[in-house]
Amino acid sequence: MAISLTESLQIGVNDILMRKVRSLITIFGIVLGVMCIMVVLAIIAGMNKSTMAWMQERGGTNKVEIERNWDYDFRGGGYASLTLAELNQVRGQIPEALAVGPVINSWGASLQYKGFSYSGQVLGVLPGHQRMESWYPGKGRFFSDIEVRENSNVIVLGATVAKELFKTEDPLGQSVMLSDQMLTVIGIMQEKIWESPGGGSFGGNALEYMNRQSFVPISTMMNKIEASSLIQSVQILAKSPEDALMLQEKLKLILLHIKKGKAVFRVSSAQETIQQMQQNSKIFSMIFIMIGMISLLVGGIVIMNIMLASIKERTREIGVRLAIGARRTDIFVQFMVQTVLITGLGGVFGIILGYLILDLVSGYLGMPMLAGPQMILVSLLVSVGVGLIFGIAPAVKASNLDPVMALRDE
Amino acid sequence: MEIIKTQSLIKDYLLGKVKVRALAGIELSIINGEFVAIMGPSGSGKSTLMHIIGCLDSPSAGEYYLDGDLVSKLPKSALAGIRNRKIGFVFQSFNLLPHLNVLKNVELPLMYSGLSARKRGEKASQILDSVGLSDRLKHKPNELSGGQRQRVAIARAIVNDPSILLADEPTGNLDSGAGGDILEIFNKLHKAGNTVIMVTHDRAVAERADRIIEIRDGMIHNGDLAN
Numbered sequence: 025m026a027i028s029l030t031e032s033l034q035i036g037v038n039d040i041l042m043r044k045v046r047s048l049i050t051i052f053g054i055v056l057g058v059m060c061i062m063v064v065l066a067i068i069a070g071m072n073k074s075t076m077a078w079m080q081e082r083g084g085t086n087k088v089e090i091e092r093n094w095d096y097d098f099r100g101g102g103y104a105s106l107t108l109a110e111l112n113q114v115r116g117q118i119p120e121a122l123a124v125g126p127v128i129n130s131w132g133a134s135l136q137y138k139g140f141s142y143s144g145q146v147l148g149v150l151p152g153h154q155r156m157e158s159w160y161p162g163k164g165r166f167f168s169d170i171e172v173r174e175n176s177n178v179i180v181l182g183a184t185v186a187k188e189l190f191k192t193e194d195p196l197g198q199s200v201m202l203s204d205q206m207l208t209v210i211g212i213m214q215e216k217i218w219e220s221p222g223g224g225s226f227g228g229n230a231l232e233y234m235n236r237q238s239f240v241p242i243s244t245m246m247n248k249i250e251a252s253s254l255i256q257s258v259q260i261l262a263k264s265p266e267d268a269l270m271l272q273e274k275l276k277l278i279l280l281h282i283k284k285g286k287a288v289f290r291v292s293s294a295q296e297t298i299q300q301m302q303q304n305s306k307i308f309s310m311i312f313i314m315i316g317m318i319s320l321l322v323g324g325i326v327i328m329n330i331m332l333a334s335i336k337e338r339t340r341e342i343g344v345r346l347a348i349g350a351r352r353t354d355i356f357v358q359f360m361v362q363t364v365l366i367t368g369l370g371g372v373f374g375i376i377l378g379y380l381i382l383d384l385v386s387g388y389l390g391m392p393m394l395a396g397p398q399m400i401l402v403s404l405l406v407s408v409g410v411g412l413i414f415g416i417a418p419a420v421k422a423s424n425l426d427p428v429m430a431l432r433d434e
Numbered sequence: 435m436e437i438i439k440t441q442s443l444i445k446d447y448l449l450g451k452v453k454v455r456a457l458a459g460i461e462l463s464i465i466n467g468e469f470v471a472i473m474g475p476s477g478s479g480k481s482t483l484m485h486i487i488g489c490l491d492s493p494s495a496g497e498y499y500l501d502g503d504l505v506s507k508l509p510k511s512a513l514a515g516i517r518n519r520k521i522g523f524v525f526q527s528f529n530l531l532p533h534l535n536v537l538k539n540v541e542l543p544l545m546y547s548g549l550s551a552r553k554r555g556e557k558a559s560q561i562l563d564s565v566g567l568s569d570r571l572k573h574k575p576n577e578l579s580g581g582q583r584q585r586v587a588i589a590r591a592i593v594n595d596p597s598i599l600l601a602d603e604p605t606g607n608l609d610s611g612a613g614g615d616i617l618e619i620f621n622k623l624h625k626a627g628n629t630v631i632m633v634t635h636d637r638a639v640a641e642r643a644d645r646i647i648e649i650r651d652g653m654i655h656n657g658d659l660a661n
């Protein structure tokens with residue numbers, strides 16, 4: 025019948041209180057290691073969460089996009105655009121897509137109203153564009169399929185466009201000039217706001233470019249405004265994230281075929297971006313968890329050495345305990361418990377410090393960081409584990425002392 | 435009845451390659467309730483013998499019976515329990531744990547024998563009362579005089595009701611007054627039926643015992659019951 029754990033704990037706490045300064049120095053490595061691991065895990069959890077939120081804000085995870093491949097060397101010929109016929113050819117080969125949304129982009133078109141002008145992107149799209157981006161008018165309405173069929177002269181403005189062009193006036197029902205066309209304002213899109221991670225220092229709304237866009241029916245764009253009727257980008261909605269990935273691969277082949285082997289388009293999917301982000305954060309977290317592990321290892325070795333050294337000056341105490349009836353297991357448990365207590369304490373300090381740092385960093389970056397209870401549990405288990413591993417050698421050494429020699433020790 | 439019996443007890447130490455014979459065939463028997471003093475020149479093997487009797491060490495050869503049990507053949511792991519239940523040790527240099535107060539020091543053997551914290555406190559303060567230290571329970575050892583410290587050590591040695599009280603030069607660090615108090619306690623314990631074995635260099639101290647055993651060069655010179 026060895027002494028109980030409570031007894032060992034009591035002895036351990038007393039020993040630690042007796043050697044406050046040394047115990048504090050001893051746990052430094054553990055504090056650092058635990059803090060490191062906890063902060064990294066929390067940052068990653070926070071980043072993953074904001075990535076998902078960003079994807080949701082940009083129309084969800086079922087989206088596939090075809091756009092110009094900026095890496096392609098166009099001096100070798102080829103155009104990063106599709107004709108209506110080519111678009112229909114694509115559409116015909118992907119019946120599994122929920123919706124296909126071609127976009128004609130008129131860069132730097134100038135909108136005019138009462139002598140004021142506003143330069144921004146005007147996009148020719150179908151009504152399905154709203155669903156594609158999960159983005160709808162905040163005021164008025166979007167144009168309808170009928171208006172597309174009839175090449176109607178209507179326009180839906182982005183929030184910033186409306187503000188800058190009309191100031192305090194109500195834009196709805198007013199007419200703006202684009203090229204030589206008078207277009208009636210029928211709606212104003214909801215304002216898109218995204219405080220990006222790091223927005224505090226980089227200033228602002230990562231989705232502001234969307235507030236600077238305006239929309240006209242794609243037919244109006246083709247037939248009345250743009251001289252060319254070429255489609256520069258297409259958005260496709262799949263049934264599920266998995267479908268989106270398959271659709272992405274399929275579209276790459278279809279487009280290569282249509283463009284005779286020239287990779288003028290880039291096909292991307294939200295799902296792929298997420299996977300890349302997760303891959304990146306995996307590497308990032310691996311690095312920092314390695315750093316944490318190394319501090320824990322170093323901290324563990326430091327603790328082991330200090331415990332081993334402390335046995336030297338406690339030899340007589342061990343001898344006395346053995347003389348009055350302590351078993352070797354009692355001595356073993358006593359030293360084991362003490363090491364684990366020290367590392368556990370280090371873990372607790374590490375968690376507290378980690379919280380303080382997370383608070384500071386997330387306040388500074390304006391980024392949510394998640395330190396859940398399971399992370400605290402992991403940190404605690406890790407620090408206790410370090411104590412269990414590095415406590416063995418000192419505990420074995422202490423419990424193997426010869427009682428007579430130990431009592432003889434001066 | 436013999437509480438201690440040894441036959442041809444030998445203890446060798448290896449100093450490098452040289453064998454040092456600390457005990458060279460000890461034949462000893464001590465009867466239950468005896469008060470025995472062991473004397474002998476320095477280096478004659480008195481402490482070595484006490485360590486073996488107290489189950490802190492095992493002989494290199496020979497037999498040792500404690501309470502009729504052959505303990506010289508027991509594994510070291512079994513000796514701890516015997517030390518705890520049957521042996522009380524008092525050292526020349528007190529050997530109290532400096533960071534524990536008087537009461538806690540005396541409670542230690544009870545802790546290792548698994549007594550509950552409440553019973554420990556009761557028993558320890560009762561024993562401390564019997565050695566005249568009931569007003570020093572919360573003192574640290576370094577706040578006590580040498581004589582008081584040795585009384586704490588005796589309290590710790592007897593708190594578990596051991597069969598034998600072993601004292602290795604218990605008065606060696608004390609003046610004659612404090613030493614006299616210690617001997618008085620031993621006497622009382624002896625009168626109460628305890629077996630007491632005490633090593634001393636002081637003939638006058640040894641005279642207080644029932645019997646004096648003299649050791650020279652690891653052998654009993656005279657004083658064994660057989661002589």
Ligand SMILES: Nc1ncnc2c1ncn2[C@@H]1O[C@H](COP(=O)(O)OP(=O)(O)OP(=O)(O)O)[C@@H](O)[C@H]1O
Nearest residue numbers: 447448449454456475476477478479480481482483
């Ligand atoms: N661990 C050891 N290693 C080697 N030799 C030892 C060891 N312990 C004791 N001895 C030797 O054994 C002999 C007996 O020592 P012991 O301590 O028993 O003597 P003692 O009679 O108690 O002496 P003193 O009166 O000085 O305390 C001595 O010669 C000593 O040098």
Ligand SMILES: [Mg+2]
Nearest residue numbers: 480481482602
């Ligand atoms: Mg001695």
